[in-house]
Amino acid sequence: MDEGFNNIEDLLKGTLDGYKKQPSPKVWNAVSLKLFFSSSLFYASVFLLLVGMGLGIYFYYRTDNTAMETYPENEVFVSPKDETGTQEFLAEGKPVENNSKKSDNEQIITNKIVDNKQNTTKGISNSGTIKPVTAQNNATVTVEQDRPNKSDINAGLAGGTGYNAVTTSVAIASNTSLKRLVDQYPGLPGLNDNINRMTTAEPLLVNRLEYSLPEYFSFTSAYKDFDLVPKSDYGRLKGAWSVGAFVTPEVIFLNDEEKSTKKAINFDVTGIYGEDFFLEAGLGVSLSEDNGKYDIKYSQYDSVGYFYQVNSFEINPVTGEPIFKTTLEGLYDTVDYQTSETVNNLYTYLRIPLYVGYKIRDFKGLSVYLKAGGIYSVLIGSNESGADYTNDKATSIIIVDETPQRVHSYFKLSASIGFSYQLSNSVSLSLEPVYNYYMQPVYERRLSDKSPWSLGLRVGVLIKIK
């Protein structure tokens, strides 16, 4: 084609047909990312994650329930503990036979042995000493009370009047039973001692059931100044499951040449599972403001200058010079103008956040934790304003919408350092400065090669549900 082309069509076709240019790598990265999020693999991963979490939770609580079911059948090991006569009830899972090797002043009593009552009585009459009789009486208390009913336990938990109710219900039957015994066997010093000691601050009993109860129901902490939250439990969302509601005002840095920023506000509801390590997932809505831009080109019949219109002239008789009679006339022509109009638009995204976190510090109800994860956002609504330009003098108006189109969906990485303060057993406040990095531009029409990033402050309430 060195000779040239005879017409422009040949030139264009001959030169550009088959023209190739290598695209930048980010195009394929964006394509593959979008394909991943629209693929069944993504949905399968999310499904498996949810199923996995569900199974984990199911088995976790199922194990707990089993522990409740296998609560020992009123097997109580009664032992005079020290020289001062302090006694301790220890719930033992061991069979009675194994415990029979205990020393003489230790006795094993179970409710299977009906004769125990008689033995007890015998013990009282035979020895008349304090220590063994005390022990036996304690044992008798246990015999009197069959295995504590679940309803008792639940009643104690639901009562919410303090932890004593639970303690009494689970381990020592009821005060009514004890009083009945006192009435039945007046003058049994051991029994009276025990009844009295139940109200002291010293923990008396350690029960197997305690292992399946949250720590704040335990004997070891319940008697200490009636702290609502045990010290070891400060700042901790123990019991694993919580729900949270959060609001996050956010400033988005678009990373474009103009270094422009946009504002957004996010509302999330999430579920949180875990203790020191935790998983957080949920749903939310994001309202993001942006500017729409319209270029307006219009033509208008306008003044472009002036000139002197010569209406007549006459000759000066003295000098012979012409004298012109003129009027000033304006000069008009069609003039092109260009302006622009900026409008406020609002975009609504559905957010699916997923985080993994780790609590790094607990101190008096205040927890500090680190969190990282991702947020997948899908555009679900937009409120775009149109250009509102009127000009009666214009002969033509061309309005070109220069508003960049938002992407339908995007993914961003998120990292935060969080602070939570536990107000009560179940309610905490949280505050999280958040950094987000967008994996792709939020506009279809790229304004910048660099992805946006944002800073936000996530504020919310966490409620422990289990």
Add this chain to the structure above:
Amino acid sequence: MIDDDKIIEGCKAGKKQAQSRLYKKYAPAMLGVCLRYCSNMADAEDVLQEGFIKVFNYIKNFRGEGSFEGWIRRIMVNTALTHIKKNTKYSFEDIENIPSNYQEEEDVVYAPVSPEVLIKVIQSLPDGYRSVVNLYIFEGYPHKEIAEIMGISESTSKSQLSKAKKFLRRKLEEKNKVLTTVTANG
């Protein structure tokens, strides 16, 4: 070299490797197409990205009738037109005045010019003119179909093509030694 059929089958099965191969094979040529329709590289890459996502999403509908490259190309052209329409609503603002005493096409010979320069010249056309030039000259659509695609009249399509050609010619003329003008009689 793996043939298209295997790549297509792989893409239909959602295999990432096949998708990557298909992209590597056709992306450069398709970017060449997108560059003709868009006014800059960033827009062209956006269209390319959007177009390839459509290719992978709809590849199951490709029945092997006709050329595969032609099928991809049609998707890219449609995506480009949608993109232009969405962003700027085909503007046919008046391009600079063309002197009425321009010689007829038969009187001139166009010297070869590099594709990059020609792409730049085409990109300097307003969107509407550029689309008409592309659809008529490169895709071979008649004015009637162009009018339907773009939502304009047939006569508008013809007149815009004529104006666009003159505009291109003048732009090429401005680049000295690119355009050689000769008289009809030599």
